[in-house]
Amino acid sequence: MELIKLARVGRGMDRLCRFTMTRRGPSCPRRGRFARVPLAAMIALAVLVTMGADVPAQAPASVEIENSNYLPPSLTVPAGTTVRWINLDEETHTVTSTTRLFGSAGLDLKEEYSHTFTAPGVYPYTCDLHPHMRGTIVVN
Amino acid sequence: MDRISRRGFFECMAWVGTGVVWTATGGILSSRVLPAAAAEPAAGSFSFVQISDSHVGFKGEANKDAAATLQEVVTKINALPTPPSFVMHTGDLTHGQKPGAFDTVAELLKGVKAEKILYIPGEHDVFLDGGKEFLGRYANGGPGWQSFDYKGVHFVALVNVLKYKGEHLGALGSEQIAWLQKDLNGLSTSTPVVVFAHVPLWAVYPAWGWVTEDSQQAMALLTRFGSVTVLNGHIHQVLQKVEGNVTFHTAMSTAFPQPAPGVGPGPGPMKIPEAQARPMLGLREVRYVVGTSPLAVVDSTLA
Numbered sequence: 001m002e003l004i005k006l007a008r009v010g011r012g013m014d015r016l017c018r019f020t021m022t023r024r025g026p027s028c029p030r031r032g033r034f035a036r037v038p039l040a041a042m043i044a045l046a047v048l049v050t051m052g053a054d055v056p057a058q059a060p061a062s063v064e065i066e067n068s069n070y071l072p073p074s075l076t077v078p079a080g081t082t083v084r085w086i087n088l089d090e091e092t093h094t095v096t097s098t099t100r101l102f103g104s105a106g107l108d109l110k111e112e113y114s115h116t117f118t119a120p121g122v123y124p125y126t127c128d129l130h131p132h133m134r135g136t137i138v139v140n
Numbered sequence: 141m142d143r144i145s146r147r148g149f150f151e152c153m154a155w156v157g158t159g160v161v162w163t164a165t166g167g168i169l170s171s172r173v174l175p176a177a178a179a180e181p182a183a184g185s186f187s188f189v190q191i192s193d194s195h196v197g198f199k200g201e202a203n204k205d206a207a208a209t210l211q212e213v214v215t216k217i218n219a220l221p222t223p224p225s226f227v228m229h230t231g232d233l234t235h236g237q238k239p240g241a242f243d244t245v246a247e248l249l250k251g252v253k254a255e256k257i258l259y260i261p262g263e264h265d266v267f268l269d270g271g272k273e274f275l276g277r278y279a280n281g282g283p284g285w286q287s288f289d290y291k292g293v294h295f296v297a298l299v300n301v302l303k304y305k306g307e308h309l310g311a312l313g314s315e316q317i318a319w320l321q322k323d324l325n326g327l328s329t330s331t332p333v334v335v336f337a338h339v340p341l342w343a344v345y346p347a348w349g350w351v352t353e354d355s356q357q358a359m360a361l362l363t364r365f366g367s368v369t370v371l372n373g374h375i376h377q378v379l380q381k382v383e384g385n386v387t388f389h390t391a392m393s394t395a396f397p398q399p400a401p402g403v404g405p406g407p408g409p410m411k412i413p414e415a416q417a418r419p420m421l422g423l424r425e426v427r428y429v430v431g432t433s434p435l436a437v438v439d440s441t442l443a
Binding site for chain 1: 236306
């Protein structure tokens with residue numbers, strides 16, 4: 001997540017600089033060279049962050065099953081994310097893709113199921129025991 | 141002479157104090173004056189037991205051992221003053237279709253003193269494999285629905301946990317409804333009919349899946365009968381409804397109670413201590429007395 005944030009800020013700074021195009025070429029008023037320094041620093045920092053061994057590229061994403069609800073009902077994640085579901089109900093639940101792309105066994109209380117989403121798309125799922133339960137994973 | 145039905149005749153005679161109960165035994169009609177008949181069950185009368193939602197394999201706050209409470213229910217059945225003619229289990233034999241759970245249920249119910257034990261599935265019994273294991277065990281691999289006649293009463297056992305699409309768990313499917321129509325065809329309207337199904341056949345609480353989406357079509361086939369008793373499970377509590385000649389009864393579970401419709405965030409097992417749950421678990425005895433309607437439904441708990 002950190003990498004994405006920094007990249008966005010960098011792009012924003014670029015836009016500001018272009019806005020102040022003068023005859024002498026692009027320049028950023030008030031900020032001048034300073035606009036480029038933070039941008040460069042940010043890019044450097046981003047590179048350092050991604051190289052850091054103890055920082056995962058994608059944060060794990062979780063869905064809780066509670067009171068026969070998937071929480072959150074819709075979760076958006078980047079491609080390559082492993083989503084983990086955990087059942088907090090005494091009642092058995094499943095996580096079953098409505099297009100049969102993935103599916104868990106019956107999950108007891110505290111049992112988990114994980115699936116890694118590699119392709120972008122929208123993935124609706126439901127519970128085989130309680131078809132009124134609906135959830136979606138949106139993969140960017 | 142005025143046209144009068146057999147029932148109407150009895151009603152008239154009861155008013156004048158000469159009501160009579162006719163029973164047929166071995167084809168020979170015999171009669172008894174009503175007050176005397178009330179002292180002993182009329183010949184041809186019988187009882188059966190409904191148990192439901194044993195959820196063997198469940199382990200939660202309300203019950204650490206669902207197999208043990210099922211065993212207690214078996215003991216209670218065997219202690220009934222009149223042994224039941226059969227026992228019907230209205231589904232969710234197992235919890236989560238856990239390996240070995242069906243065997244445990246079969247083992248426990250071997251101890252029941254009844255001629256026959258019948259089963260219809262709940263969603264917990266079929267969700268993993270589309271019903272393959274359950275139907276293999278209890279329906280010879282057939283569709284699972286069936287009917288039979290016993291002492292003049294027509295019994296129908298329906299399966300409404302295998303045909304769902306969309307949001308509603310309970311569904312009978314067009315094939316089963318067509319079968320039901322054929323099955324009921326030709327039965328006289330005075331035949332008492334008893335219908336078993338796991339998910340309630342009336343809209344108890346659709347938001348929690350407590351409804352059968354195509355039950356209206358089935359009920360339309362039943363309204364012509366003078367006495368229809370619908371016995372369901374799934375919601376782990378006793379609720380009743382009367383619609384004309386049809387009475388609906390849902391049953392207690394033998395494993396754990398569930399909240400009243402809409403009370404609380406969801407339909408899951410109530411999280412209460414076992415001692416508090418016991419009075420909400422139990423069995424049902426249904427008694428049929430020839431010539432009377434509706435059937436007498438007697439619920440008793442493990443308290």
